[in-house]
Amino acid sequence: MKRNKILVLSLLACASMPAAAQNDSIKELSAAEKFAGQKIDVGADRTFTREEATAAVSVITSETTDRRSARNIGNSIIGQGLGLVSLQNSGTYSAADPTFYVRGLQSLSTSTPLILVDGIERDIDNVSPGEVESVQILKDAAAVALYGYKGANGVILVTTKRGKYNSKEVKFSYDHIYNYMVKRPQFVDAATYASAVNEARANDGLGARYTADEIGAFRDGTYPYLYPNVNWVDETYRHHGVTNKYNVEFTGGGKNFRYYTMVNLITDKGFIANPNENDGYSTQDKYTKGSMRVNLDADLTPKTKMRVNLLGVLSESSSPGANAEAASDAGNAAAGPANIWDMVYSLPSAAFPVRAESGLWGGNPTWSGTVNPVAQSVGAAYSKNHTRSIFSDITLTQDLSAILEGLGGTVRVGYDNTSNIFENHSKGYDYGSQIPGAWENGAPTIADDYRVIAESTMGTAAETNTYAARFHFDVGLNYGNTFGDHSIYTQLKYDYEYQETTGLNNTIYRQDVSWWSHYGYKNRYWLDLALVGSGSSRLAPGTKWSFSPTVSAAWVMSRENFLKDVEWVNLLKLRASFGIINADYLPGDNVWTYYTQQYVTSGGTYPFQGSWTSQFGRTYLDRLATENPSHEKAYKYNVGLDASLFGSLNLTFDAYYQRRTDIWVEASGAYTEVIGLDAPYENGGIVETWGFEAGADYAKRFGDWTVNVGANFALNHNRIVEQMEEPRLYGNLVQTGRPLNQIYGLKAIGFFRDEQDIANSPTQTFSTVRPGDIKYEDVNGDDVIDANDQVAIGFSDAAPEIYYSFHLGAAWRGLGFDAMFQGTARYSAVLNTKSMYWPLINNTTISQYAYDNRWTADNPNAKYPRLSSQSNANNYQTNTVWVEDRSFLKLRYIELYYNFPQKLMDATGILGGAKLYVRGTDLFSIDNLEVSDPESYGVSAPLTRSIVAGLALTF
Template identity: 25%
Template sequence: MKRKLPKLLMALGAISLALEPAMSQDLANRAFSGKTENPSAYSEQREPLQHALSTLQEYFKVNIIFEDSSIKGCFTSIDVNSLKDLTIEEALAELVSPLGLRYKKVDEKNYIIKAKKVINKVKNEELESIASSYSTIIATPVKGHVTDKKTGEALPGVSISIKGSSLGTTSDVNGDYTIDVPNESSVLVFSFLGYKPVEITVGKNSIINPELDMESHLLNEVQVVEVGYGTQKKEAVAGSVATISNERIKQMPSVNLGTALAGNTPGLIVAQRGGAPGSEDNSILIRSTSLLATPLIVVDGVARTNASYTNQVGINDIDPNDVESVTVLKDIASTSIYGARGANGVILITTKRGKESPAKFNFSSSTTFSQPTKLPKFLDGYQQALLENERAINSGATAAYSDADLEIIRTNSNPDRYAQTNWAEQGLKKFSNGQNYNLNVTGGNDKMKYYLGGGLNQQKSLLKIDNDFKRYSFISNLDAKIAKNLDVSADINYKLESANTPNGGFGGLYGQLFSQSPLQPVTFSNGLPAAFLTSAQNPVYAAQNGGYALTESNFFTGKIKAKYTVPFVKGFSAEGMLSIDRSTVFNKNFSTPFKLYRADANGVYNAVTGVDAKGNDQKPTLSEIFNKSSFNTKNFSLNYNRSFGKHSVAALAMFESTEAYGERLQASRSNIFSNKTDQLFAGDANITNTGLGYETGRAGYIGRLNYSYFGKYYLEGSYRYEGSTNFPEDKRWGFFPSVAGAWRISEEGFLKNNQHFINNLKLRASYGMAGDESGSGYSAYQTGYSVASTGANGYIWNGAYATSVFAGTSTINPNFTWAKVRSYNIGLDFELWKGLLSGEFDVYNKQAYDLLTPMFTSSATVPLSFGAVAPKQNQGKTHTNGFELSLTHRNQITKNWGYYVTGNISKTKTIIDFSGEVAGLPEWDVNRHNELGANVDRFYKSLGLFQNQAEIDAYPVDQDGQKNKTIKPGDIKYADLNGDGILDTKDVYVVDNSTIPVVNYAFNLGTSYKNISVDLAFVGAADYTNNNLAQTWANFDERQLDRWSVDNPDASWPRLSTSGNNTKKSDFYGTDGSYLRLRSVQLNYSLPKMFIQHLGLDAFTVFVQGGNLLTFSKVKFMDPENNNNWGYYGPQRTFAMGLNVKF
């Protein structure tokens, strides 16, 4: 009995500890809940707790999540207005603690209200069980760290209980916990509001680190998305807005952020044109098929540049590892707040910031290998010679190669005369390689939070020479609470880029490699480099000996922002921001002459390049260009956010100004005395130099008002009154308003109470207007000045001769102003079966008018009496129609196995309605010769191939201007579209899908099982014409094998000849450019935490990735995205392997 006494005392102590919260809870309930026994004892005005929490939520701009059952029937007598001087944590504590509730802070924006653990009573039969196991409880502690499965971040406030008992605890602010368990068969239950519960059997584990998945049907209720100059809950967004997460971005093995965005949301069109190191050359558009409609790039709230500008930080200068999310604003109602620069859509890039936690490090490293997705397949030397002979005979000339020559070529018996050169193999490596490293650290407390990161990216080229691209990056984002109501953030971003390429760049050398005959040798048998017979070129030797082109770029961006919360006006705050961009770009081109040789009839090798007319060696030339640019942005705003019962209002008033200025200095010298001395001083005394400068500015008054009623109805109106120096002084200002509304149908009683499978159903509509300054600028109404020499006497100026004048260079239009763009958008968002199926559907129309185009097009002749070129004026018109659909299905089959499938499709087409007056052209052809139609192509209409001479004689259309005397069987037959009997440029028709596909689609799928995950992303395009144009090069490719002959009348290629008839740009060569591409594949394996926790690591993941691995297309000659640019460093197929470590 004595032996049992200590054990019994311990048990009684444990019971008393268990009962204590229950007794305090009971007292709290009696004193403060709506169920008090004597409510008349309190004379204060009481308010439902739910209303009080809603008021705090709106005032502090946070999300407060609670279970209805935990606060049902709870009232508070505390005046919520009295809490406005407190922090959100202090206010919540004062409000909920007296009610027996507690709050937990998830992060800066999310708080959870939960009931405290209550044990109302312990059954008598449990007493012996507790007493018998209490010593075991003390002896078997289990600890661990709870994280969000998706983000890997710690989860504080998670409830951890032992299944079947009332024992439990919660995770602390760092997500850590410790709990005593009775035995190995105990099951721990981890539960957290908004997350799926997880049950884990203890077994022999002393450390258990669970990962919790958020309930997908709750995402809309807590997700906050970036909008112009602020954030909104996803459920409140009325415009067309899409967010791309960091997880999706990192699945593409590319250091180029623009490339990684492809296929992630409908309406965002990313065409990968090239793959040169450091310059993947993407065309990025939003709801447009016009290459002139580039979207605005905004980084951390600051408008930086458009997607194609190179002198300011752009989308390709942001390290994807530092990106938290990317938000795409598609409709004008969402973008008009950015004024003219947002007329073509806006891409908001949000970088990572610090969070309240101990320092957390993240290191990633990867190695990449790249090769072209597609290389042209050219014929060998013998096939080349046979086809050259056929072409010559068909053109009425003598065969280029005799039978003896053909035998030499076939046997390769005289390679100095006739080689068998595969130029791609001679000039290109099988693979290029690269390395990527990134290290970042995040952490902080309630006073200071930080995110610091640095990265190194290095890429080699495919050419068999030592050139590469390097990028060093650094980012620092700091957030500090200076005082109770004052928050300050300071951001720094620095990039240093260095690109070393052959002189002339990659494009020129690629063009030469793919346009040379295989019969030309690279070097002769004596080692001398050979010059082509058709041109004095040799791309292999030029890459190695022709010099270099060096580009060094420095980009610095800095931003400081302060927010003051006005204590005496609830919901009112003021913010100020100053941002600076500084960039310097230095270009150095050093051209070194080299000798190429040809053999004369006597077998003597003579230099045909690298020497002057007297046979002296030529000297190098050097040019240097230095660009310096500065961009400054500052704004000041007043913000108001307040709830009044069921009504919520938010308002923004802002003034913003930006200025940009830059200078350019260029100098060059020739006759540099040595190939080893690449400096300007080493050249001759006659230096060529020039320079220029520019300065622009803009200012805007911005306003936005949001109203919502009961979380069901949302209305938003905004405007921007903007002025720009790009217009004449009295035409600089424009007013651009927008309005949008949303109705959450799923919150209506007739759905919410009856159709439980519908979690979210929202109808959206918007209308907006924006300015457009494409084609404008100071140079548009006053193109600049030049110093002109006037001869010996010069102009008479103020009674005297002036030998030179500072004069304008063109005519001036002082009356042009903003172009206008208006759009309409209707959308539907839905989520069904608790997130099993969700999606969005949008239809839209966009109209642009008063666009700046030349008064007369370049094809028209301005009357001579005018005496100059006509200026631009507001006259162009275009319209764009389209729709977008995205669907997502996610399912968690078991605790360890889940999968997802997403898909999206968009159709958009921009039509040019009017661009300018054109003399002598039919109305349908007006838009061929204008600045609006850069994406428009023109084709002749083909009617097949002539099969015999009788068919040619009977055809009434004169195709060659000689009554078809030069037309032969096998030539292309063209349609006379205007019916005048003559084939000329008036017979072409407009093709508007040869640059950007009209239909773009993508689908992604992935699955995860325990520590393994696989993700695949496909992108595709349709309604796209690829111009498989007739070859005009010195070599033949596999397409010409299916040429017309009497024995092959159904050929896909016309007869071989030098006739210009078959080289016209026509739809005969127009190939269906539709494609489906496996854009990315990623396989991840995370080592079990039981293996790495002893090393002090939070996570260790290895991965392999692939980019552009498979392509399905009818375009066989080149990559379908390459847009017929054969002389170009095309898109790359990439393989990567790497690791990610968190500690």
């Protein structure tokens, strides 16, 4: 029998049997049948199989949503989902959430996609991987049509698990996670630092700061309190942290009732090296989160069904207290924790000891603006953040076939609330040290006994820091039926939502009225039509409402007579879509700045903009009002192909084009300064994006062996067509026509060899140049190097144009492994991190990498310019020396596991399954940045790698 007929019969059989039996049956489906039967949700209160769906949607199933042992589903799906660009960010465990783009950068306004959990906009940070059934990436107009103003940048739809009829099951899992930092910054020792400072001062034409005796003292450690040698990274942070993750799931139900309940607990202890030196409290970076989900489905009557989703989250994070210099007493403690990594990146190893000989925390007036990071991590006490969240919605579905066969209705109400309480228990501490003087008889003298009195009692302040609330309501009427070869599903729906956040005038109201229809002929031709009217309180009167039409179609070629007898073709489908998706994005937070004339009172301005000053204080006009405002529009085109071959190979291909128009831009390029007012914002921006996505997955059983391999590849390119750019003096400065977030800078052509080389070269105007400084190309040919010689260099530093991944796995009699690699290309980094790449400026330190790669007369072909002790505007421009290829290939996860034999589980009488596993996440990276991580570099916590030991039990 033809395989696609088997698919239809299998799905029909699954639909008519109990859920537990369904699960067993689904396990026997081939990879092709699973692919064709994937549920696609485009917001129409009904899911469609991939075979009949017309939209461009990729699906991440529950089989792969928890391979990284991450704290939330957002961090778990990094590298997964065809068309999804997901990038890690640095930070503490509680704050390191990824950045997402669907099909890359799309607009001058924003490219952030809409994130939905069970159909309502929610924070993905609160959802644990274990409770997720699937994550869908909605990419084209047909997929996002019903999400109104919020769907223009694509949608990430998270669907949580539900119960099963006539069953009961308990699952427990425990992950013990060992985290360690990668590419921790390495700064030079004290003697090398002192030599580097002297070299930099000599390069600047200045005298030495440190004598030979002092450098020797730094090197041999003879006077550790006067001439210290402190590795601030190792003294402040340990190399490892530990996370424990517990998850319990209860799934089941009876004849008319289903339930799914999940309890999740995460505890994490960070990298502070000495957090327990105080009596009664710890200063460790800690995070604890407990969450509980309850999803209920009840058949109230044979024709009335109720669905309830509840999620409660309690979390607490703790970190060292606020900056000591800003916290002179408990009542005046600075709000929020100090940035200790910034201190580590700033402070030289030679600055002062961790503690003075007297026991006082180290400090020195030369570095009075840089706090002792060890003291800050131990002596400033701590602060806490408490977050309390509740997410709830209830849906009633009514079968109205008594009125008309196939008629139904739904109504849903949702309410979410999140609040954050900040506790400030910071305190100040005394610090100082002895200051060395001149050397006499081969030994240093004491010039001063420096001390700052800042000791204070621990703070007790607590306050509500932020809150957010969201109300959602929708009601719909739908009709579905089949008439011979014809099938139809149509829906009329009204959506209403308001959200409010901390602050004044932040409440946003949105409404959508939509009609969506899905028509099929002979299960081989499908046509979808969506007509959506959307309203938003963010938009100006007269423009609040918009109309968004979308049309899409699919042709299931594998059901045609010329392919029906081809056994190895299980599914072959062509798709196409077009739609206009409107957006209510604005260029900032203050909506009214763009619609009405602004009047601002200031004591030093009359009567023009801020650059025109006088001694009179009065009200003045600030910015011209926008005339004839509109709203941003996305014209989306997509063609795609879905195929399943040989029962085991699944293929997906999509090509797309999008034109964004009426994007809000600041229109100063279209106005003259003579008017004396800031130019208005106008709907003048246009951006084109285009690209393609290709995915392949192969899964097959060979006796006792199962294998699965696959790959995804996406190219996302964009171009600014119009942005009301001001006239440029030279063509190389024009940014219109270039990609979004294109880096602009100077083209370096080497380093100046000597004074003669400087004299024979065009004048560089940024600062006085010396041998070893960067030499730039005179791009415009005017014999002067200045800002007019900037050109497009590298690619975007916000998102890569190429994003790809590949995975492989195999299993034999319960023993198996899975691994996924993910990479990027056409992606750039600007290496301007202080001390790491730009050393010594503003009294900072220098990394070992910068020191080893600096220009000297003996190393004229170095990677980086000479050292400078003062600000060097010539060298520290954005230029090709500092722009690096940010491409990378990472092992996102590898898992080795063993599933115990089912016979052994049956013999226990309790267990239905048991799995032991060891995982590794982000274990290695192939990239071009030797001492930084390409995903996240700068003055911040390094990214981490993890080793996980875990156990999963099913009862």
